[in-house]
Amino acid sequence: MQKTDLRPLTLITGGAQGIGKALALEFAKTGHDLLLVSRNTQKLEKIADEISEQHGVNVLFLACDLTLVKSIGEIETLLHKEQYYVQNLVNNAGFGLAGPFAGHQPDEVRAMIDLNVRALTDLSRLFLPDMLARKSGGILNVSSMGGLLPGPYQAAYYASKAYVISLTQALSWECLGTNVHISTLAPGPVRTDFHATMGARSELYVKSGGGISAKKAARMGYSGFKCGQCLIIPSFLGQIGALALKILPHDLLMPIMGWFLKARIKQHGQ
């Protein structure tokens, strides 16, 4: 089959829930076929049916663990079989680790770097050359406002998101004038399962119950990406915060972040 006979789709990692699911809906609304990738087959099947019924687009899904290098080959195999190419890549799947770095299990830290950093980099490197050759599409990487500064008690997670912002900003510059958009969506707290999954329950930022909805984060992420915005901060408060982070020295912010991110109850094993 000629490359030109292939059909375009948007690949969304972690597209079965939270921000990824909301982003999938935004892309589907404007007629994009989708490939959703995460680990839970039942969830993927359900959301794929829901989206294709609501929006009349074709939604493929693949259950695989992106912390494993072989998952990249599994994605390529499915695309080849279904005769699609990746027009847009949304690197959204990610998780965090709460608590002191010295208390994390080494395997957990490795898995987080594999997902938040390695898989995102592998997928970007795999699909970007074709986007540049076609002069269309792009990559939307979901980072976090946490990537804008060091985060004591979520140290490795914040560092992983700093990598995502740095990579995105550099690639965006490299792709200027190519019609390929490289953006990063950097939300502050969003109301999803993310915080419970990472074990953050008693931290002040969780207890304060703030945060925006996944729908709002996705809506602003999608429109920013389509407009070619490089760093997308999906709330007014977040934008003010990001401005302050540019001015205030990290040495001053570190104690405030540590206070904000530290668990308020004694954790098991500490």
Ligand SMILES: NC(=O)c1ccc[n+]([C@@H]2O[C@H](COP(=O)([O-])OP(=O)(O)OC[C@H]3O[C@@H](n4cnc5c(N)ncnc54)[C@H](OP(=O)(O)O)[C@@H]3O)[C@@H](O)[C@H]2O)c1
């Ligand atoms: N929520 C927030 O406050 C917030 C703020 C800033 C940035 N973010 C970022 O936003 C992104 C999405 O987070 P969310 O809030 O929507 O969290 P979420 O509801 O926990 O969703 C995470 C998604 O990633 C998938 N995933 C996790 N591990 C995976 C693996 N090994 N292989 C494949 N898929 C995997 C999950 O599906 P399965 O578990 O079924 O595999 C799920 O679909 C993350 O990158 C996160 O860092 C979140």
